[in-house]
Amino acid sequence: MIFDVTGPPLRMHPMVVGYEPIIEAVSVLGGDPATFLLEPVTAAAVVHEDGWVLLDSGFNVGVVRDPEARGRHYNYDGYTALVPPGDPLADQLAALGLGWDTLRGVAISHIHVDHTGGLRHVPPGVPVAFQRAEYAFGAALTPDQARACVVIPGDFLREGLDIALLDGDTPLAPGIVALDTAGHTPGHQSFQVALPSRTVVLACDAADLRRNIDEQVACGTTMRPEDGPAAARAVARLRALDRTPGVEVWPGHDPDWAAWRDPAVS
Numbered sequence: 001m002i003f004d005v006t007g008p009p010l011r012m013h014p015m016v017v018g019y020e021p022i023i024e025a026v027s028v029l030g031g032d033p034a035t036f037l038l039e040p041v042t043a044a045a046v047v048h049e050d051g052w053v054l055l056d057s058g059f060n061v062g063v064v065r066d067p068e069a070r071g072r073h074y075n076y077d078g079y080t081a082l083v084p085p086g087d088p089l090a091d092q093l094a095a096l097g098l099g100w101d102t103l104r105g106v107a108i109s110h111i112h113v114d115h116t117g118g119l120r121h122v123p124p125g126v127p128v129a130f131q132r133a134e135y136a137f138g139a140a141l142t143p144d145q146a147r148a149c150v151v152i153p154g155d156f157l158r159e160g161l162d163i164a165l166l167d168g169d170t171p172l173a174p175g176i177v178a179l180d181t182a183g184h185t186p187g188h189q190s191f192q193v194a195l196p197s198r199t200v201v202l203a204c205d206a207a208d209l210r211r212n213i214d215e216q217v218a219c220g221t222t223m224r225p226e227d228g229p230a231a232a233r234a235v236a237r238l239r240a241l242d243r244t245p246g247v248e249v250w251p252g253h254d255p256d257w258a259a260w261r262d263p264a265v266s
């Protein structure tokens with residue numbers, strides 16, 4: 001196991017940690033290029049008896065609120081990060097009583113700006129799991145490429161992070177498995193969490209919307225043109241999981257997926 005926790009997950013806390021206007025055609029292949037959806041940015045804390053695990057981490061709020069800093073990292077005319085007051089990730093975790101001192105591991109679905117920002121809170125010694133292909137892709141981006149991909153390399157390349165590199169499907173902790181869903185990015189991963197009463201698969205950006213799963217239509221953008229077939233395979237995999245009895249697949253950015261607003265699921 002990559003993360004040092006004991007026993008199965010007791011519960012999961014879904015979190016909405018920001019919002020972003022996204023063109024429908026970015027979320028679903030063939031979608032309308034003129035329709036914007038106000039998509040939630042999501043993360044989840046999985047609680048075990050002796051610690052907790054963070055899955056994705058939202059925005060680096062210091063960067064996205066600073067016009068000069070965000071201008072270095074993305075084109076504000078084409079992409080806008082919306083962050084509620086305060087620090088939505090840190091504030092929600094504090095309200096849940098989940099301290100950084102009992103964090104046992106972090107897994108990040110992929111390197112986009114709306115998933116890596118909370119890594120600034122992660123203390124040394126806590127493993128941060130990426131797929132190897134994803135981390136290598138991110139580490140090799142030039143500043144111009146990173147800006148075009150809406151990636152802040154400093155979020156995941158900074159000193160003091162203990163990066164754990166995964167090769168495909170990997171058990172992270174009892175009841176938590178990283179699933180290879182590459183395509184949207186070269187090493188995208190989703191997360192399967194076995195809760196006491198059901199198994200939840202967090203699709204992350206392999207399926208922004210339920211429509212990706214219900215209609216088996218891939219995400220609308222990939223970082224590399226050659227990754228289209230992989231994106232289609234990823235959404236087919238998620239659809240098959242969603243049809244498995246006892247398994248629910250949650251879309252990563254669906255404004256209508258009400259479960260993201262539940263305080264806790266088990």
Ligand SMILES: [Zn+2]
Pocket residue numbers: 110112184205
């Ligand atoms: Zn993404």
